Amino acid sequence: MGYHFDFAALLPYWRDFAMGILLTLQLSAVSTVLGFVLGTLCAIGRSDGTRLIRTSLAIYIEVIRNTPLLVQIFLVYFGIATLGIHVSANMAAVTALVVNVVAYTSEIMRAGLESIHKSQLEAADCLGLSRAQIYWHVILRPAIERVYPALTSQYVLLMLASSITSQISAEELTAVANRIQSDTFRSFETYIIVGILYILLSFVVRIAFWAFGQGLFVRRRKLGTPL
Amino acid sequence: MGTFSSTHFLFLAVAALWTVALTAIAFIGGGLAGFAVALARISGNRILRGIAIVYIQIIQGTPLLILLFLIYFGVAVIGFKTVPALLAAGVGLTVYSSGFLAEIWRGCIQAVPKTQWEAAECLALTRWQRMTRVILPQALRMATAPTVGFLVQIVKNTSLASVVGFVELAQAGKLINNSIFEPFTIFIVVAGFYFAICYPLSLWSRSLERKLNVSHR
Amino acid sequence: MSATANLAPMAPGTDEATVTPLVRLANVQKSFGAVKVLDGVSFEVERGEVAVIIGQSGSGKSTALRCIDALEKFEQGTIHVCGHAVHDKDLDRRALRRDVGIVFQSYNLFPHLTVEQNIMLAPTCVKSMRKAEARELARTALARVGLADKATQYPEQLSGGQQQRVAIARSLAMMPKVMLFDEVTSALDPQLTAEVLKVMEGLARDGMTMILVTHEMGFARKVASKIIYMYRGKVWESGPASMLDQPQTKELSMFVGTGLK
Numbered sequence: 001m002g003y004h005f006d007f008a009a010l011l012p013y014w015r016d017f018a019m020g021i022l023l024t025l026q027l028s029a030v031s032t033v034l035g036f037v038l039g040t041l042c043a044i045g046r047s048d049g050t051r052l053i054r055t056s057l058a059i060y061i062e063v064i065r066n067t068p069l070l071v072q073i074f075l076v077y078f079g080i081a082t083l084g085i086h087v088s089a090n091m092a093a094v095t096a097l098v099v100n101v102v103a104y105t106s107e108i109m110r111a112g113l114e115s116i117h118k119s120q121l122e123a124a125d126c127l128g129l130s131r132a133q134i135y136w137h138v139i140l141r142p143a144i145e146r147v148y149p150a151l152t153s154q155y156v157l158l159m160l161a162s163s164i165t166s167q168i169s170a171e172e173l174t175a176v177a178n179r180i181q182s183d184t185f186r187s188f189e190t191y192i193i194v195g196i197l198y199i200l201l202s203f204v205v206r207i208a209f210w211a212f213g214q215g216l217f218v219r220r221r222k223l224g225t226p227l
Numbered sequence: 228m229g230t231f232s233s234t235h236f237l238f239l240a241v242a243a244l245w246t247v248a249l250t251a252i253a254f255i256g257g258g259l260a261g262f263a264v265a266l267a268r269i270s271g272n273r274i275l276r277g278i279a280i281v282y283i284q285i286i287q288g289t290p291l292l293i294l295l296f297l298i299y300f301g302v303a304v305i306g307f308k309t310v311p312a313l314l315a316a317g318v319g320l321t322v323y324s325s326g327f328l329a330e331i332w333r334g335c336i337q338a339v340p341k342t343q344w345e346a347a348e349c350l351a352l353t354r355w356q357r358m359t360r361v362i363l364p365q366a367l368r369m370a371t372a373p374t375v376g377f378l379v380q381i382v383k384n385t386s387l388a389s390v391v392g393f394v395e396l397a398q399a400g401k402l403i404n405n406s407i408f409e410p411f412t413i414f415i416v417v418a419g420f421y422f423a424i425c426y427p428l429s430l431w432s433r434s435l436e437r438k439l440n441v442s443h444r
Numbered sequence: 445m446s447a448t449a450n451l452a453p454m455a456p457g458t459d460e461a462t463v464t465p466l467v468r469l470a471n472v473q474k475s476f477g478a479v480k481v482l483d484g485v486s487f488e489v490e491r492g493e494v495a496v497i498i499g500q501s502g503s504g505k506s507t508a509l510r511c512i513d514a515l516e517k518f519e520q521g522t523i524h525v526c527g528h529a530v531h532d533k534d535l536d537r538r539a540l541r542r543d544v545g546i547v548f549q550s551y552n553l554f555p556h557l558t559v560e561q562n563i564m565l566a567p568t569c570v571k572s573m574r575k576a577e578a579r580e581l582a583r584t585a586l587a588r589v590g591l592a593d594k595a596t597q598y599p600e601q602l603s604g605g606q607q608q609r610v611a612i613a614r615s616l617a618m619m620p621k622v623m624l625f626d627e628v629t630s631a632l633d634p635q636l637t638a639e640v641l642k643v644m645e646g647l648a649r650d651g652m653t654m655i656l657v658t659h660e661m662g663f664a665r666k667v668a669s670k671i672i673y674m675y676r677g678k679v680w681e682s683g684p685a686s687m688l689d690q691p692q693t694k695e696l697s698m699f700v701g702t703g704l705k
Contacts, residue, residue: 119548119550119552120552120554122515122548122552123548123552123553123554124554124565125515125537125541126513126515126541126544126545126546127541127565127566127570127614127615127618128538128541128542128566128569128570128618129565129566129569129570130538130569133569133570137554137565137569138554141556142554142555142556145556217556219555219556219557219558219598222598223598223600223601225600227555227556
């Protein structure tokens, strides 16, 4: 009772907060890009791969989607160490986040690929386009446009989930907060600040995705209708 | 240092029960609160709607980890000396679930065609009657699959309750690991427990979704 | 135009090596399960001819058309198109598709691309044409179907008839030697049908070799240099457009009777 808020005690740590934000954004950006590329490949593999590839990918995706990220992070972190390879906490964090987000991306992209009507492929085939050209121009591009909102939400969640890597001491925003609160004993204030920072970050990430989408999907920008 | 034994396995099994219990608390508490927020989100009152929007934005824009810390330390600020771990974890996960369930259910309620509202209005039903007799029963059908899907998210996210000292599956794994240091074995078993809880739910959610799609076509 | 429109169905097994007809089907057979959709279909289409395939639904006319472009496999018989042996296992499908254009009932435009990009896609991808050149080509093709002003619009902004004309332009831009039309006006109301038929009539006048499946009997009479009437997976009767006025079989006379009313 009679708790006195003291945010001023945290002021000297602004540089640490900034570094934490930077690392959170880096972790998220790298995981997003890798997650998107690999996740898309997985989606293609799941719909067009051999039986073995399809089954292995299905198992991988189900296992990831039905176990907590925290446990996955521990497994990657300790697992790599067990193999006798030394990697930094940050490296382990990125690896775990990628392993995780690839599975989710793959499911989203698969829905996108399946939304493309067979007649579109037939038309492209009849125009003489090669398989790779059909995949790129007629399947992937509209599929990405269609699932872009779902991808955006997924990657915002990823940015927020990257906070969990603080549990293996990757030096991102949450880990920074944990350190600062134990230095200053202003725990509540610290987490209020960090909470606000995360809300701002998710806002910024959403805007960035929106702007990127505006540049990428000309049709949507001009007509404003979903594909 | 020992090796992973049946005692450890039993310890994890008991912890798994706590994971389920925590999930139940979060789902029931989050469901009640979330339903209220969903109704506020679509209410005719602008202030109520605004508060609901801000609430959802804050919950969905903050990592669960931070929410848990805020509640854990926030309770201390109110004046309690020690915070029971179950309380902190339960409240944290409830708040988290309410923010997401509110948004899922709002989507389902608003997915009921406008014409249904109009039809109900033409029958001179009150707003409350329209909601409970016409709209909600239809929304409920659409809501089951994503709700069960979100239940999987809750199960997985209870693992974060370990940060406030609640001994559920993940925390139990950490404790065992501290004594015998066999991280790989231990966390594989832990993951197996989670999978055993989550996978059936995922399958259920998917089959619900399929049924809904079939009946819609 | 072909002067050798013969009334009698062609005998299967005529010399396949001759390349004079641009398209030649000989004894083509195809089944869907137990149902025989094509039961020994044979016909030829000469350069510059407009062949119109008519018949009840389920008579196999669309399937026959799709076999020509290797969209359907068939069990027996041979199909030669512009020197390509479609029945051959080693068929170079992409080479075939350079010579054959096809337009579908459902337009199948690419919704994420503008009208112009729809048309430019194949020339740039398949013929490695430069963008500027392809754009020029697209404009020409669009002018030919009367849509020069729609180049930068998206398919969803166009009417069904306009979309179908874009689909025709998209095919034309690949400079095919033969064009196939699979019930291209079936999804359109009469007014839009008329504008699409007008475009096709123009193509016929310009000497394009065309094979089309249609229900538009009036149009068939007007442009067909050869009518192929299919019944139960067989070519039941074929000949010049005038054969519609003197049907030789009771099936065709019934079809024409119902078709006109």
